[in-house]
Every structure is written in structure tokens, then in C-alpha cells.
Amino acid sequence: MASDDRRRPTARKATQGRAARASRPAPAPRARTPRPSRQSAAPPKPKPKPRPAPGDSQAKRPATRPWRAPRPQGGREAREARARQVRAADAMGIALRVAAVAALAAAALGVAFLVLSNTSAFKIVSIDAVATDHVSAEDIQKLANVEEGTTLLNVDAGAITQNLMKNPWVASVNVAREFPDKLKISVVERTVEAVVVMSSRSVAWYLGEGEVWLEPVNLDVSDGRSADDVALERATSMGAILITGVPATVDPVAGSTATDEVIVAARSYLEGFSSGFASQIVSFTAPSEASLSCVLANGVEVSLGSPVDISSKEEVVKSLLAEYPDELTYVNVRVPSSPSYRKIDSSNVTAGTGAVGPRSPAGDAAPSTDSASTADPTAADAAASAATETSAT
Secondary structure, three states: OHHHHHHOOOHHHHHHHHHHHHHOOOOOOOOOOOOOOOOOOOOOOOOOOOOOOOOOOOOOOOOOOOOOOOOOOOHHHHHHHHHHHHHHHHHHHHHHHHHHHHHHHHHHHHHHHHHHHOOHHHEOOEEEEEOOOOOOHHHHHHHHOOOOOOEOOOOOHHHHHHHHOOOOOEEEEEEEEEOOOEEEEEEEEOOEEEEEEOOOOOEEEEEEOOOEEEEEEEOOOOOOOOHHHHHHHHHHHOOOEEEEOOOOOOOOOOOOEOOOHHHHHHHHHHHHOOHHHHOOEEEEEOOOHHHOEEEEOOOOEEEOOOOOOHHHHHHHHHHHHHHOOOOEEEEEOOOOOOOEEEEOOOOOOOOOOOOOOOEOOOOOEOOOOOOOOOOOHHHHHHHHHOOEEEEOO
């Protein structure tokens, strides 16, 4: 009995416990916040990045986007990619096979050419050398130096050209193969652009295109003519310019380029003048670069000086010639802004007789019907003394 009383609470204790529980306030019901639907939820807006102020040199550029691997292709795209790869591989294989076949064909042709070039089937039997005025056929064959046993297939045309160009007269070379056994060689000569009388007055040199010294020529003055007249005759017959009075420092060497300042100055004038005016120049006198002068076809001597203001000098000379037709004997345009001239006041004297007389195509002084210049030397001297130098300004 005692054990039962300890296990069971008494009625009083049970009553007190119920009363105590009844007196506690009931907890407030917890409010449940409804969850937002995933479909209606809007993604958060990214915060705008601050823009750098204008002129801020320290502003950094936005970072580049990180590389992302491409998405795996779908079935159709994968098949198309594999098909393209297969086609590319097939094309590469075809190209390699074609290249291999071409290489084999080239090798076969090379072997065949090598065999044919060393056989006697195309051996050179004769050389047709075309001579020119200053290069003989014998000179061409000797300079070409084609060895015995050479064929049309293994002949070295470049070597032949180099050998022939050693002759200063040769400007270009043409080598032609005429099968089965003939080689034709022809050359083009340099054009003579000037005949230069040396300081010795008995020898002149031909000056060719490209300012190349060609060869010397003796001036035969046994008939009483001057060296300048003989040289002028040669220059006129060749369509070249005569250059006289050069200093002793001019020492030509055949095949070399003329670098003397007086020769370069004369060339500068010829290239600087208009073609129409340059064609009227018969000769240059070139004792020095600063003392260069020329003679025109009408006999007027023009003192040019150093090759500067070339076009201005030409305009002054042409203007004076137009203003005083058939009267001028000398024009000085060393300073084109302050030119001077001499003219003949007498109506009996032809143009040019006061300085260097007009030249005939044969190189002699042109005949004149004027008595002051031919019949009476005293009268000619008087007329020449009447020529006074006048400033054009």
C-alpha cells in the first residue's frame, strides 16, 4: 500500500498543477509569412557602376569579360562540324598528293633537261654576232667567250651579257637561241651625248649616255682648222653637244662615269632647260663651274655661271632675244635678276658676229653677205667695237 501512495500524486497536487497551467497565458499564434513565388520573383537590379569624371586620367578601363568555354553543340551542329573537318582533311590530302605528283614531274623534267643539255643534240655550232658602228663582230665573239661544247640549253646568257658590258660602247645585250645549233648575239650602242675637247686641244673624248666616257678621238687640224672647229663638226654629225675649255683636271677613263664638276654643271643646264631651248645650244665652254657659258645656234653667247636658277635664266634670255631680234651678240645671266647684254648698233652686221659667229651644220662659221663681217676686216673690227654691254635693268 505504501508503494502505491508514492507512485500516484495526490488529488491536491493534481489540482494545483492544473490550476498553475490554467493560469499561464496562452502563447500567441505565430504568423506565417507567405513565400514569394519563384515565377513572380524579379531578379535584383545590378548596381550602376560609377562613371569616371571627364578628364580623369586615373580612371581605369572596365575589366574585360572572362573567357567562357563555348556551349556544347547540339547533335546537328556536331555532325556538321565533323563533316567540315572531314572535307578539310580530304582537301588537304588531295593537295598533298597533287604537290607530290608535281614534285615528281618537276624532278623528272629536271633530270631530262640535264641529260639533254649535256648531249650534243643542241651543241652550238655557230654564233651570229651583229656588229655596230663601234663594236665589231669579232669583238662581240671575243667578249662573249662561249666555250667549246656549250649547248643552247646550258649556255649562260647572263655571263655573256656581263662580259659584253665591259665594252663602254655597249648599253644593252640580247642573246637569242636559234635551235638546233645557232646562237645570235646583238648589242645596242650608247648614244654619244657630248664631244669634250681636252686641255691639250688635240684630243677629244666621246661622252655617252649615262655620263660614261667612251673613247678618245684625235682631232685632225692639218687643214688649218682649229681643234674646236673639228670637234664641233664631229659633235654636229653625231647630234651631240660640244664642250670646250675644260680644265686639265678632267682626266677621262674609258668605261668610267664622268664626275667632274664642269661636266656635271653642263648636264644640269641641259636637263634644267626646256627641251626647246636646250636644242638651241651648240656648245658649252666650261673652264670652271662658276664660269660656264654656252653658244646658241644663232651665234649668241650666253654667260650662265653656276647651275642655279636655271629656269629663271632661260626666261631672261628668251625675253631679251624676243625684245632684240637679230641684234644681240652676248647675254649675261649669271645673276638673272640683273642681266646685261651687248648688241650691234650698226644695221649692216648680222646677229652673233660680235661674239661667236653662227655655225653652219658642217661646223664652220656661217657665211655672211655683210661687208662688215667678211669683206673688210677693218670695218668688222669697227662694228665689233660698236657693241657695248648694256644692263637690262
